[in-house]
Amino acid sequence: MTPAEVTGKDATAAEIARAVAGGTARATVVVEAALARIAALNGTYNAFTSVLAERARRKAVSIDAAIAAGKASGPLAGVPFAVKNLFDIEGLATLAGSKINADQAPAARDAVLIRRLESAGAILLGGLNMGEYAYDFTGRNAHVGPSRNPRNPAHMTGGSSGGSGAAVAGGLVPLALGSDTNGSIRVPASLCGVFGLKPTYGRLSRAGTFLFCDSLDHLGPLARSAHDLAASFDAMQGPDSADPVCTERPPEATLPRLAEGITGLRIAIAGDYFDRQLEPVAAEAVSTVARALGATRRVVLPDAARARGCAYLITAAEGGTLHLPRLRTRADDYDPTPGNASWQAH
Amino acid sequence: MAERKETGLGSYVDAAAHLIDLPIAPQYRDNVITNLERTAEIAKLAVADPLPDDLEAAPVFRP
Numbered sequence: 113m114t115p116a117e118v119t120g121k122d123a124t125a126a127e128i129a130r131a132v133a134g135g136t137a138r139a140t141v142v143v144e145a146a147l148a149r150i151a152a153l154n155g156t157y158n159a160f161t162s163v164l165a166e167r168a169r170r171k172a173v174s175i176d177a178a179i180a181a182g183k184a185s186g187p188l189a190g191v192p193f194a195v196k197n198l199f200d201i202e203g204l205a206t207l208a209g210s211k212i213n214a215d216q217a218p219a220a221r222d223a224v225l226i227r228r229l230e231s232a233g234a235i236l237l238g239g240l241n242m243g244e245y246a247y248d249f250t251g252r253n254a255h256v257g258p259s260r261n262p263r264n265p266a267h268m269t270g271g272s273s274g275g276s277g278a279a280v281a282g283g284l285v286p287l288a289l290g291s292d293t294n295g296s297i298r299v300p301a302s303l304c305g306v307f308g309l310k311p312t313y314g315r316l317s318r319a320g321t322f323l324f325c326d327s328l329d330h331l332g333p334l335a336r337s338a339h340d341l342a343a344s345f346d347a348m349q350g351p352d353s354a355d356p357v358c359t360e361r362p363p364e365a366t367l368p369r370l371a372e373g374i375t376g377l378r379i380a381i382a383g384d385y386f387d388r389q390l391e392p393v394a395a396e397a398v399s400t401v402a403r404a405l406g407a408t409r410r411v412v413l414p415d416a417a418r419a420r421g422c423a424y425l426i427t428a429a430e431g432g433t434l435h436l437p438r439l440r441t442r443a444d445d446y447d448p449t450p451g452n453a454s455w456q457a458h
Numbered sequence: 459m460a461e462r463k464e465t466g467l468g469s470y471v472d473a474a475a476h477l478i479d480l481p482i483a484p485q486y487r488d489n490v491i492t493n494l495e496r497t498a499e500i501a502k503l504a505v506a507d508p509l510p511d512d513l514e515a516a517p518v519f520r521p
């Protein structure tokens with residue numbers, strides 16, 4: 113890659129890390145280029161709700177100094193990233209897309225996954241827009257406006273990790289973190305045309321984030337390549353006593369196995385429930401992917417509709433309980449569209 | 459606000475809100491009832507088939 117490409121909007125995390133670690137690009141230059149893109153494009157995409165320019169510059173200087181001194185720089189050296197604003201960021205109130213949380217005390221330290229990514233050399237650039245308290249599928253936000261889809265800013269990003277999808281698809285950063293309770297990573301990744309990973313429940317620590325529904329909440333990355341998902345996932349794996357559901361199994365590195373491709377995987381097309389209400393454009397996309405993967409068999413997942421119903425009920429019950437104290441005193445400060453009533457009904 | 463004769467959930471919402479000490483402003487009450495009606499429909503799916511008495515609980519998940 114040329115230096116211009118490494119600092120460009122299409123550079124992946126892997127390409128940036130290779131260039132920075134190899135001394136052909138400097139983290140400080142990569143960060144300045146990302147900050148310039150945010151300044152130029154965030155007015156359109158509304159992806160970032162906070163930009164940590166000075167913090168990012170300090171981190172970049174330390175990475176460049178470490179590399180110049182011949183020290184290990186980490187597998188994500190110089191990679192700019194950003195997080196859905198339900199992640200604690202030291203010194204900022206953790207908004208979780210709300211107006212109410214702006215009154216909270218600033219977080220005392222970063223969420224665990226931010227610390228793990230930065231230990232691997234990545235550089236946090238800021239917090240990202242999201243649907244209020246993650247109860248959202250579209251990327252809308254009544255308080256700061258919707259995140260907008262870089263493929264077409266007149267379209268929704270999907271949600272609730274809408275800012276994460278927009279930031280990655282728009283080339284503001286190559287890597288973002290989101291959360292997924294019932295689709296909140298997968299939906300914006302899909303609608304914005306990027307890759308998203310909802311890991312197995314308990315694989316990544318959720319410590320230092322504002323949860324929505326403890327039984328169903330997952331954190332995970334969005335990126336523009338499977339390689340970047342694997343590299344960031346590997347950097348974030350590992351047990352954490354601060355999250356009681358985080359697995360104690362040893363990390364299983366995914367990056368070394370990417371070269372295996374789909375060999376040995378059984379891939380089928382989900383039918384029945386997943387065929388219903390399938391619009392032609394979506395059916396065509398499914399067919400395209402199935403052809404590419406050589407998937408010809410169809411599979412029916414039993415009770416999919418009931419499982420979805422149960423997820424809805426669990427989410428409503430846990431989310432409603434979580435928000436009850438705020439609903440008693442600050443109902444008017446929630447998003448005034450029907451989501452508000454949804455909270456109160458549970 | 460008019461009671462919804464078809465489900466009677468308005469009375470339930472008022473009683474439950476009182477029980478959990480959750481004031482619901484008049485402008486929200488109708489949407490709260492609508493949402494609870496929707497939730498009750500979805501709950502029917504979850505309880506449609508009886509579960510056996512000896513079904514094992516699975517409180518521990520090992521990913």
